[in-house]
Amino acid sequence: MSVFDSNFKIGVLGGGQLGRMMIQSAIDFNFNVHVLDPDANAPCKEIATSFTHGKLTDFDTVYSFGKDKDVITIEIENVNTEALKQLAKEGKKVFPQPEAIELIQNKTLQKRFYKENGIPTADFIETQSKADVAKHTDFLPFVNKLATGGYDGRGVQVIRTEEALEKAFDAPGFVEKLIPFEKEIAVIAARNEKGEITCFPTVEMVFHPELNLVEYLFSPAIVSQSIENKAQEIAKTLISKLNMVGLLAIEMFLTKEGEILVNEIAPRTHNSGHQTIEGNETSQFEQHLRAILNLPLGSTKIVQPAAMVNLLGEAGFEGPAKYEGMENVLSQEGIHVHLYGKRITKPHRKMGHATVTASSIEDLNEKVNFVKAELKIKA
């Protein structure tokens, strides 16, 4: 059956903003996108071809959701891979493959994979417990990471001194050399079943000087051609060695010495690719669909420089969202608002993003600051 047949069904595990933006793209191709999510009011609910309310980590729920779909994909890694393996065994297309998801779910396996495949990454030592971590005082300062269960910044902590060792995780994971990086950059690679690979041009993250949080990112990154080539090469090698079909987002450190070290990877559309909607020929969401449906991959060429800033719920507010300053933001040229259909705001909840387009990095910067100053999401 052709993927353009009106009976062809795509199943997505997860119904958040990544799924929502993928559906916006799928509409252009008449694709039917069916969604499973544990949140009865997930962002995809209103626009999915069908919406199933259920747990992504439950074997039976995932298996029965996938049974009548033609291709099954994910927008979050924390899913039941045993059910996906069973579906794949029964002949369903499951992209990314469950084995790739499992590898990426476990940060220790990820690190081993980099080492075995010659992928540059920060030095690390595997640890089993808090006591184990404490043995490595000569490795300080380091980052202590949990192998599994970490998500959205959880399961990761920086330990700089011997005194701080007492907060080490008391579960399997590793300690990783703290990298005094120059920049954090990211590349999103795509690969289809035919083995065709494309990468989006490298983007660069801008950190808040005090909070040490990504404030925004911009595209293209300001790096030399040789760094750009190296980053693209690493991304291609990673997706090939993983033998993965779909999208792979790769976050990397660029050190002061011009070395690139892979930090983390995600086998799906990613926050670091939102600016592709306005900034590139093909968006990451369309590219994901093309990859998992074995269609030719789209051009990743930059149409215009772009920056992406997350729109977060204002601290101190929880309840039905109100968007203060939206009119001011909409009155400025080159600001593209994307809200995620979340009725309730909470402190720091990702409620949407804005992509800013401009012809220079200074203008991008100025517009990002304008958005941050003007738009407040309160309750």
Next chain:
Amino acid sequence: MSVFDSNFKIGVLGGGQLGRMMIQSAIDFNFNVHVLDPDANAPCKEIATSFTHGKLTDFDTVYSFGKDKDVITIEIENVNTEALKQLAKEGKKVFPQPEAIELIQNKTLQKRFYKENGIPTADFIETQSKADVAKHTDFLPFVNKLATGGYDGRGVQVIRTEEALEKAFDAPGFVEKLIPFEKEIAVIAARNEKGEITCFPTVEMVFHPELNLVEYLFSPAIVSQSIENKAQEIAKTLISKLNMVGLLAIEMFLTKEGEILVNEIAPRTHNSGHQTIEGNETSQFEQHLRAILNLPLGSTKIVQPAAMVNLLGEAGFEGPAKYEGMENVLSQEGIHVHLYGKRITKPHRKMGHATVTASSIEDLNEKVNFVKAELKIKA
């Protein structure tokens, strides 16, 4: 209530491709779009917040659909304006206003409006019957148009000779001087309640040399700055004089003498603005939403030159659509496919469009021809 409140409801009369693309844009703003359409399988059905199956020309159906909405708009002119007037009287926002829709529904009223307001248009003589048309042999060659009931090319015919007079319409309308135009161009104007007006840069239609049908259009039009200014000025004057809120698409003839004559207008998003999705800062669909919700209008600046070609059902085929050549089309850079969610193809049915982006008119032309040659919609 803010338009960003989750209880705010937009109602759209018509659920075809224009509504569908508007909903794709509305998703970015969390807008709830409720749709009324007489076709139970209308393109908007799957993605609208709610879908009501019913007649657009029936008073009770339109009135009861509009009763619980906050703003009511249209994506087709052929609607019951009495119901809309009643809704407006009861305090609902109805944009475009019912009076503007009524004027535009009637081509004779349109022509009178141009004349009364000094808008340049081809000379015409009002007629009441076939016998009436036959009196104007000295006005030949002309176009005979029905005042009402014409749609999608129906209700319009060219009469070149006395012999051809026998096919004249036997109903009220007019005869209009046949204009040997150089080019057909179009401008889409937008106006919000505050009275703010913007126009998209002029686009140019390319006609099939034999069939005399629009083959494709491109943006920006190849016209002098003074023609561009004149076209924009006419568009602004029209939407102001109509006192309209929403979008107004204006199709114009450019004569060999450099004169611009208004041909037809439509009070809504339009086929001649589809390329704005990829080609301009703000798409016509987002602009329509901004206009009817009294938000600041978006920048209409061109991001990249673009051409738009309709994807029509192949002659001789009717049934569930199959898209031949789609993979070839998707393998080329700068081709953006938009399908309209119509399961059944019919000869010449608009099944979608492709926007082509390139840096030169020659490249645009070449890619349009590639799409036309490669992509066939059959059953």
